[in-house]
Amino acid sequence: MPARASARRRAGARVCHLTSVHPAYDTRIFEKECRSLAAAGYDVHLIAPAQQSRQVQGVTLSAVPPARNRFSRAFVTTARVWARALRLRARVYHIHDPELVPIGILARGLGKRVIYDVHEDLPADILDKDYLPRWIRAVLARLVDVGQRLAARGFSAVVAATPAIARRFPAAPLVVVQNFPLPSEFAHAEGPPYASRPAAATYVGVINEIRGAVEMVQAVGRLTPQRGVRFLLAGRFDTPAIEARLRALPEWRHVEYRGVLRRAEVVQTLAQARLGLVLFHPRPNHIESQPNKLFEYMAAGLPVVASHFPLWQEIVEGTRCGLVVDPLDPQAIAAAIHWLLEHPAEGAAMGARGRAAVHARFNWGCEEATLLECYAQLCSSST
Numbered sequence: 001m002p003a004r005a006s007a008r009r010r011a012g013a014r015v016c017h018l019t020s021v022h023p024a025y026d027t028r029i030f031e032k033e034c035r036s037l038a039a040a041g042y043d044v045h046l047i048a049p050a051q052q053s054r055q056v057q058g059v060t061l062s063a064v065p066p067a068r069n070r071f072s073r074a075f076v077t078t079a080r081v082w083a084r085a086l087r088l089r090a091r092v093y094h095i096h097d098p099e100l101v102p103i104g105i106l107a108r109g110l111g112k113r114v115i116y117d118v119h120e121d122l123p124a125d126i127l128d129k130d131y132l133p134r135w136i137r138a139v140l141a142r143l144v145d146v147g148q149r150l151a152a153r154g155f156s157a158v159v160a161a162t163p164a165i166a167r168r169f170p171a172a173p174l175v176v177v178q179n180f181p182l183p184s185e186f187a188h189a190e191g192p193p194y195a196s197r198p199a200a201a202t203y204v205g206v207i208n209e210i211r212g213a214v215e216m217v218q219a220v221g222r223l224t225p226q227r228g229v230r231f232l233l234a235g236r237f238d239t240p241a242i243e244a245r246l247r248a249l250p251e252w253r254h255v256e257y258r259g260v261l262r263r264a265e266v267v268q269t270l271a272q273a274r275l276g277l278v279l280f281h282p283r284p285n286h287i288e289s290q291p292n293k294l295f296e297y298m299a300a301g302l303p304v305v306a307s308h309f310p311l312w313q314e315i316v317e318g319t320r321c322g323l324v325v326d327p328l329d330p331q332a333i334a335a336a337i338h339w340l341l342e343h344p345a346e347g348a349a350m351g352a353r354g355r356a357a358v359h360a361r362f363n364w365g366c367e368e369a370t371l372l373e374c375y376a377q378l379c380s381s382s383t
Contacts, residue, residue, distance in 0.1 A: 191271025221251025321354030
């Protein structure tokens with residue numbers, strides 16, 4: 001097809017993103033993918049749990065009632081999402097949750113173009129479910145792995161969030177669209193100059209045991225008698241139990257818990273800290289993950305203290321943007337925090353190198369081009 005005819009065919013093409021799990025304004029789904037597609041001229045619709053439908057920054061949000069529990073989400077919310085999707089008659093349907101895979105298969109059966117966006121390594125995530133017996137985890141992870149691979153072969157494209165996830169789909173039509181930050185989001189944060197900021201470390205994200213919540217609080221507590229260090233903590237507690245456990249720690253009095261923040265508030269919190277913590281435990285779903293918060297700390301010009309996984313070590317030491325430690329050792333974490341606070345010039349230089357690495361390599365602009373090319377090909381094809 002001639003390039004000009006192909007462009008005319010893509011202009012204004014209706015595309016629909018579907019999620020029953022993620023919030024409507026999820027960073028990857030809404031802020032990056034949907035807004036990038038809208039800016040490129042697509043008629044973008046997002047079906048997601050929300051209180052009301054509305055038009056937001058070029059994206060039409062079609063709200064479904066948030067689920068009350070997992071059972072309701074898996075069956076009732078999924079059915080509502082599917083019903084809304086059918087009425088839209090979109091050229092491309094982009095699903096974001098494993099529980100929507102059956103919907104994707106149905107849509108393909110109706111001749112629709114379907115993209116499966118894989119945010120997490122689901123089989124590895126299942127292996128992390130400590131509440132399940134080990135043998136059940138192993139069997140379930142294997143079944144899910146095989147099921148995903150078989151389903152993916154029939155989709156128009158699979159979008160993987162990391163190269164490690166991409167390796168799960170060797171036979172699928174695949175592109176890797178990594179979840180790197182938008183540098184512009186952190187360009188105009190209001191905060192004191194780095195050297196004059198108070199002694200504060202930060203973590204923003206889901207708060208649970210396997211993401212190092214206990215060790216981070218304990219590490220900051222060890223430093224407080226020496227430095228009066230504060231821990232700026234923000235995000236959603238994974239369970240009431242982890243919230244109760246953390247609040248019961250004697251070191252909790254050094255925590256400034258800021259709740260679940262909007263994007264602008266995240267940026268402001270990072271602008272008030274001297275370093276960012278990302279200390280996931282060595283679990284199957286973590287070893288080769290690429291947590292968005294690591295790159296957001298870098299984009300904000302913060303030196304990082306990160307888990308000493310080989311991939312993370314390659315990123316952090318390769319860009320010279322921070323320190324890596326054993327995430328299970330609060331003393332080692334405390335020592336790394338102490339070093340960065342005692343060496344502000346070196347910390348500022350690490351932060352500057354991290355920001356430069358994001359602008360050069362680890363940024364959404366590079367990934368956006370891959371996403372748009374994938375859509376251009378699908379909207380220009382006949383199947």
